[in-house]
Structures are given as structure tokens and as C-alpha cells.
Amino acid sequence: MLKKILCGLLAGAMALTMFAGCSGEEGTTSGEGGSTGTTESTGGEEGGDASGEETTLRLSLWDYETVGYDKAMVEAFQEANPNIKVDVVSTPNADYASKIAVMLSGGDEVDVFYIKSNTDYPTFVMREFVRPLSDLIEANNFDLEPYGTVLDQHYRMDGELYALPYRTNDWVLFYNKDIFDAANVPYPTNDMTWEELAEIAPQVTSGEGGSKIYGMYYQPKVSFILPFMVGYIDDYDNMTSDLSQMAYPIQYFIDLQNSGSYQSYAEAKSMSQDQTYFFNGLNAMFYDGSWFVQMLCDEESVDFEWGVAKSPYWEGTEQKGFATTTPIAINSTTEKVDAAWQLLSFLTGEEGAMVMAENKMVPGYMSDAVMETYREVTGIDDSSYEALTNNVTYGFGEPNTVQGLLTTAFQEELELAITGNQSVEQTVANMESRRTEIIEQNS
Amino acid sequence: MSKKPPAPMPSKAITRRNRRNAYLFLLPNFLGFLVFTFIPVIFAFALSFTNWQGSNKMDFIGIDNFIRMFGDSDFTISFINTVIYTVGTVPFIMLFALLLSMLINSGIKGAPIFRALHFFPHISSIVAISVVWQFLYNNSQGPINMFLRSIGIQNPPGWLSSATWALPAVMIMIIWKYIGYYMINYLAGLQAIPKDLYEAATIDGANGIEQFFYVTLPQLKPTTFYVLIMAVIESFKVFTPIHVMTQGGPGRATSVLVYQIYRDAFVNFEMGYASAMSMALFVVIFVVTLIQFKLQNKYEN
Incomplete structure (x- = not known):
């Protein structure tokens, strides 16, 4: 019975990878040999190519x-x-x-x-x-x-x-032209701030219940929401930026949510919502990666005109977008x-x-x-x-190995804030303290 | 061995042969255990003293991993969550399983049907169950909250999206799922109680409640002990419903130990650290089980 306690599966998987890990290490040494040999063997291999090997x-x-x-x-x-x-x-x-x-x-x-x-x-x-x-x-x-x-x-x-x-x-703004036309609101431009977006979003919001058209839409995944927020901080870097500045964009998001022009995040998440809501004409604007162009072109159910605008940016910052x-x-x-x-x-x-x-x-x-x-x-x-095209981009900062851990921790805290489980001040404080903890543990 | 009288064969030879046969029968299972459980556990134990991250050279770092746990809020939070989860599910599972089994055992009409119905959650895939419950728990359109609103509760909990309610939500589902399985255990225990004990108790003038406390419960002790240990171990190992329903969220509100181990091992590739955490989990379960054994011995004497 105690056997069961041992979490056999997990440990088993670990040990298997470890077995394999040993062979992997052998592989590494031979691989190193291989790559030092590469420079010499280059010619040889090309010769091989020529001979059709x-x-x-x-x-x-x-x-x-x-x-x-x-x-x-x-x-x-x-x-x-x-x-x-x-x-x-x-x-x-x-x-x-x-x-x-x-x-x-x-x-x-x-x-x-x-x-x-x-x-x-x-x-x-x-x-x-x-x-x-x-x-x-x-x-x-x-x-x-x-x-x-x-x-x-x-x-x-x-x-x-x-x-x-x-x-x-590039993360950009997709918009449903038909909704904008119907509401008689000009299309989003390639030079627009998030603050301006918050003003036009209510104008393109309409309806009630299941068929309500929301003015603005983010996929209900924190990994799709954190990116636009960090643009608020100049030269953002996960490792070093002053996270207390995050309070502003987080509050912005909560306000947008409360205004009713963006559906409650918790709600959207619990229904596992995704881009199909945009396909079905239920969102006027949608922040997503440029891969969405392909989906829009190929999705047969899309029966409206759509356009793409550069990512909005924060008032007072240089125009740039997440990539x-x-x-x-x-x-x-x-x-x-x-x-x-x-x-x-x-x-x-x-x-x-x-x-x-x-x-x-x-x-x-x-x-x-x-x-x-x-x-x-x-x-x-x-x-x-x-x-x-020709976008100025930003990311989460200098590539480093705790980047993933930090992003995950920030996302977890952010999710608590936008689902109303945690105040904005507490969120920002937790982000700071968890960053300190992660950096300490991994140094 | 049976006592067929005249067997003046050299009994040693027979014993030897029987033993060999017995070991041969045990061998396949034992091999499986050795390769897939025992050796991996030993490896994990060794790994827990290293900083192995999947591909780097394994360096022995002593008990650093174990020290790190105490300063790691991910670990402490998921440990506390696991304890809450266990304390909040096991007693209820046992209580409801016992009540149900007594109900079914009392000879009500259609008992086999009820038995099958309650066993159903146990044979269904936990992934499927989790997905269905995810919809049941939906904030505005889920049946649970619709019901709560219809009986006049204005602000029903946000369930999976609320940091306070997410863990209880998973716990409620798990209680429901496991009742059926342990009910079967109790049912077997109940049916093994000799009828004459009840007859004797009736003659002695014991009423129903007294019979329950002085006959049923003591007779069920081995079953209860088994159910308790299995349920505790099972709940310390909880992973799938968390992985499917909440991914440890919102925030870290539903992060449990095994989920944290999984994340550290297969998302962050801290194999050494994750092994150390699984050793800690092992120790916890081991100690809990040891205490339960001790208590059982005490009560039996």
C-alpha cells in the first residue's frame, strides 16, 4: 500500500527521463565532438550532398x-x-x-x-x-x-x-467594420492610445445577454492581457522595472470591465471563450497577435468586413506594440x-x-x-x-532564464486583480515581492 | 496446508517446490513494481539532493533543495492548500459514504439501482467530470448559481473564479465523486457483520442508535481504517481536477502539492527541486499513515 504513496508515476517519469538523461549526456559529449569536427567535416558533408547521399x-x-x-x-x-x-x-x-x-x-x-x-x-x-x-x-x-x-x-x-x-x-487591434459603420463611429486608427480606445469602446457596445456586442475584447487568458499592460512602463523589463507603475494599466482594465464594454474576465474565462466570439460578430474590437489575420481570412463564418490597426499605446509613451x-x-x-x-x-x-x-x-x-x-x-x-509593418516592438525585457517564472507569477497576481479577488495595490505589492523571491531563489 | 494424512514424502522438497512456484507467480508483478516504481523512487530520492534541471550536469547540493522549500511561497501555499483539501474532503467522504451504505443496506426498494447510481461517478473519467463541473460552476449561467439565485441568494459565490471559493468548489466535486467508491467498501463491511450480533443486542434491549454505536461502528473499524488511509493518500495526491478546472488559479488559490511538483518538474524543469518536494510529500503521507496505524492499534487494544 505504501508503494502507492510514493507517487510512483511522477517519480517514474522522472527516473525515465533520467535514464534517458544519462544517454543524453553521452550524446552531448559526442555532440561536442561532432561540432568541433563540423568545421572540418563541412566539406566532406557537402561532398556527400553532391554524391546524393x-x-x-x-x-x-x-x-x-x-x-x-x-x-x-x-x-x-x-x-x-x-x-x-x-x-x-x-x-x-x-x-x-x-x-x-x-x-x-x-x-x-x-x-x-x-x-x-x-x-x-x-x-x-x-x-x-x-x-x-x-x-x-x-x-x-x-x-x-x-x-x-x-x-x-x-x-x-x-x-x-x-x-x-x-x-x-505583432500584437494589433482587429476591428469589425460593420459594427463601427452601424454605430457611425470612425474606425480605430494606426495611431491611437488605450485611453482613446476606452472612450470609443462604449460607443460600439450594444445589446444585452447572450447576443450583446462588446466594444472591446481580449481573450480571457492572462497571457493575452499582461502584454499590453507592460507597454505602459518605459523600456519595460521583467527583472528591473518599477512594478508599482503597473497599478495604472491594471486599473484601466478593471474600469473597462466595469464600464460594460468589455465582458467580465472571470465570466469569459469560465466559458472558455476564444476568438470565435469575434468571428460571430460579437466584438467590435479585439486585441490579438497578427496570426489572427490568417484565421479571419480562412474562417468561412466571417461575413463582415474587418480591418487591422496598430496596437494602441499608452498616453504619454512612445508609440510601440508588443511582439x-x-x-x-x-x-x-x-x-x-x-x-x-x-x-x-x-x-x-x-x-x-x-x-x-x-x-x-x-x-x-x-x-x-x-x-x-x-x-x-x-x-x-x-x-x-x-x-x-514597420512596428516598433517591445517585449518582457532582456532574455533571461527567469523570464518565464516571472511572467507566470505576474500573470497569477494579475488574474487575482482582474477577477476582483485582490486589490490593485495588493497585486502590485505581491508582484514586487514574488519577483524578489524568484530572483533570490534562482541566483 | 491441508492435512491429507499419509504424505511421507520429504516435506522439505515440497516446500521448496511450492516456494519456487509461488515466487514465479509473484515475479511478473514484482518486476513491474521494481522497474516502474521502486527504482524510480530511489532515483527520485537521489535526485532530490541534486540541482538537476533536465540536461545539466548533476551536482550534489546536499539539503539545499529542502531548505529552499521553506522559503518558497509556491511550496508553502500549495502545502497549506493540500492540507485544507484533505481535512475538508476526507471526513465528509467517509461520513456520507457510511450513511449511504447504511441506507442502501437497510433494504430499501431498488437498492441495486442506487448502488449503481452512486458508483457511477467513480467509474467516470475524472477529466470528463471536471469539465462538466466546470460548467456547473459557471458564474452567471451555471445551473448551481441559477439555482442559488432562484432560492433567493442574491450574490452566489463566483466558484472557480473566486480565490475564496475555488478550492471548496473542487472539494465539493471530489466529495461527490468519491462517496460512491467508499460506499461500496462500507457496504462490504456492513454485510460482513454477523446478524446474530444485532439479535443479541436487540435481546439486550439496545435501540437502533445504540446498535449503531456499539455494534456497527466497532465492527466496521477495519473498513473505516482502510477507507481513511486510502482517502487521505488519495487526497494528498490530488492533481487532475486541479489541472483541468483551475490550473492552480485564480492566482495560487488552488495550487496543491502534486500540481506544484508537476509544474516545477515539467514546466520549469527543476527536476532536483521537484524530486525534493515529492520526497517531502512522501514523508508527510508516511507520517500521517503511521499515526493512523498507531491510533488503530491503540483503539483495538
């Missing part, structure tokens, strides 16, 4: 079959590189973050893998799961210009790059470095970006040609196109 790469990502553009990119790569076979390991979206980390710590021989988001990325760097890319970028004269400012904001750690983004998503990116990295233990680079630079470079654009997604590699394709395919109007 086949290399097999393991690529790990999520929702391969359902997402669509990943599959299109991999297929395009296969066509361009018949001598490299790509084995795709796909995991459901919700499980991916833990799955990939368990795979890597278990010594899985994946060569190239997606990372769920740029906030997860620093942890992978610290765990030494990812291979530095500078030598490859230099050797191949790879152009980093089209990635814009996100490389420095999200990727460069101690001067080194360990991954490149294949997707860059997230999706990194792709090379496993530090892989021995097929050249083939892996070929795949990585295809997915994150111009060719992959073109496929992304054709699939209505904003890629990381935003060259003019790529963006022109994007504009044609999505058919968005000029001001929407403008909203999605």
Missing part, C-alpha cells in the same frame, strides 16, 4: 497536420533538397512546451526543433539544448536584416544567437549540423517566409518581396497592411 533529419514541431503552413514549408524544403529527408515529430499544441523539453533532456535525437515562444527560448539556451548559430550565419553569409529589431530583443544572449524566428507576431516570435533552433547534440542549418535557414529564411506569406502568416523574415506576397494573398486594405 541521403541525410535524415528529425524535426520537432506542433500540430503539423492541422496548422498547414508548417507542412507546406517542409514539403517545399523536401522538394528543394531531395537528398535530405525530414522526419517530422508532431505534438499537440497544448503539450508541446513540456514535450520538447522532456525530449531534449531525454536525449532524443531530434536535430531541428521549434520552441513554443521567445519567452521559453532563454531556458533552452541555459540548459544548453540549442546550438550557437553565429559560425553558421557567418559561414553562409546569411542576411539577418529582414528580421528587424526582434533579434536583439528576443534572441541575442551575450552577443550570441541560438535560434531564429520563423514567425513574428512575440516563434523560434526554431538546432539541437546542440546533433551531428548533422550542415543539413540542420540547411533546414533551419530554409524555414526561417526567405524561402520559408514566402511559404508563410502565401499561407497568410507574417513570417520572421520580412523582406519586401515576402511582405508584398503577404499583402496580395491576404487582400488586406492599405491601412491594415501599414498596421502590420
